[in-house]
Amino acid sequence: MKRHYDPFLIVSIISCVSVSLFILAPIIQLLLGPSWVIILESMRDPDIQKAIGLSLYTSGIAALIALIIGTPFAYLLARKSFFGKRVIEGIIDLPIVIPHPVIGIAILGIVGKQHWLGALLHRMGVYLMGTISGIVIVLTFVGMPFYINTVKNGFEAIPVRLENVSRSLGASFRSTFFRITLPLAFRSIIVGFIMCFARAISEFGAVVVVAYHPMTAPVLIYERFTSYGLKYSQPIAVLLILISLLLFIALRLISRKDINL
């Protein structure tokens, strides 16, 4: 019997292979570039350890902030329709479309002394230029839309019916949210967390405007590249990719486990 191949299937397979290659080819080249000796040497470099640590720390805090502030907001967007909702959804997406250095400049604009908010902060002795808090603010700014959009979709996928049943059986709004909605949305919350974390870790353009020192890993990669060249910037990139990969696989595994319960 002659096998029949759907031309669409063939096109899909071709596009799958070419997209994968398109993404993997430069990354494989990057991973194969530096020798293991240099990578091991870099792992012991205190500057690199500090930068990668700072990147993980600030991105993690940014993702946590997104989780705490963003979850109730995402729930609101998923469940209620109100006047101006489209506008608010548009505003949330703004950080994705604004060029990164512009985000940095915009943030510096309100934390400087020329702006009343910045003047107030300066008087209180809070400096955001070149500080860890400044980095966290930038990373939260760029990561927030990814968290909210993902979690909003997660909440939308949960049938309202279940919440109504819970409430009709006497559960309060709050306990319905924590005992019914939240556990069901757990996976999408983890995915949103990962997305926000990943987006934050990769941010360079906005961070370098607000804080050059202390250096996050992408800024250190840039600094090493410009002052020493490719050879000494590649190993940091490789380390950063490997660490992020491990972290994200771990988080995905956690979320997978829970969905099977």
Next chain:
Amino acid sequence: MTYIPHYATYDIKNELKMIRRFKKMKQLQSVILLAMIVLSGIDITHSMAGPSGKLVIFHAGSLSVPFAAMEKHFESKYPKLDILREAGGSTKMARMISEIGKTADIMASADYNVIDKSLIPSHASWNIRFASNQLVLCYTKKSQYASEINNTNWYNILTKKGVIWGHSDPNLDPCGYRSLMVLQLAEKYYKVPGLYDRLIANRPKRNIRPKSVELISLLQTGNMDYAWEYLSVAIQHKLQFIKLDDHINLGNYQLDSYYSQAKVNVSGKKPGTTLQRVGKSCTYGITLIKDAPNKKAAVTFLDYLLNPDGGLAILKNMGQPPFIPCRVPTNAMKEKLPEMLKHRVVVTD
């Protein structure tokens, strides 16, 4: 027999006619398209007379404003030419060419030494000095002590607690190590031992930026009170600034031996190694990249830039004193210049 209304048959006939006409039109279109392709090919060979295509220029961040003006002027002269500029710390831009293999036609550096050290001999063969500059201390009306600061008390103000001042990264930007040299020379010139260390102690690392031009937005947004910049940059961005004595501003090449007292260590070829930069006047260098894709346009542009009535006049108007005429250090280097540019330079060290 089914009844076909009159208007329906008419419609179908008309449609068939339209389809046939459309097919003919398509044939005609492809003929026209083919003709256009052939003609445009002829057109390209015709326009070889003047420079055309793309001209890629890498230049120091501090040259952005005058080079933008030159680009506009030059492109209006040669409308078929598209100048693409990329600005950055000079050392970084040179690395883009030598290590990443990015293609460029022209490279202009804020320190002519960068071209000598990282581009010659493999990526360039000559280096013309075309302009000078000097360092100034920039501020805005809102900076702390803005009403008090002058060119005799500036270093006292920079050591005051709470005053936020910065410079660019000495490892990435010549303006960065030059700022440090100014501070060292100030210690010698004002005869205040330990001044340099006290100044640096009041400048936390977070006040350092990759490029000096980036400090301007920090000044303007009130995140920083004072920043070290080139005079040209201060004028182009309409900043307030303190002009310093020639002995410390690195602007007068006749004082090069005095400037050489200042020594700053910057990062070397490997992390952990350093390289010593010795004080010298700010002298800008420009070169043609050896494998420039558009050599013809590049040489024409250089001829325009080195012309006292062309690019050099623009530099002068923007606070960046040009060398008239421009300079090369040796006769041997002058010999290596493209014929068209030889009359634009003199040999002097």
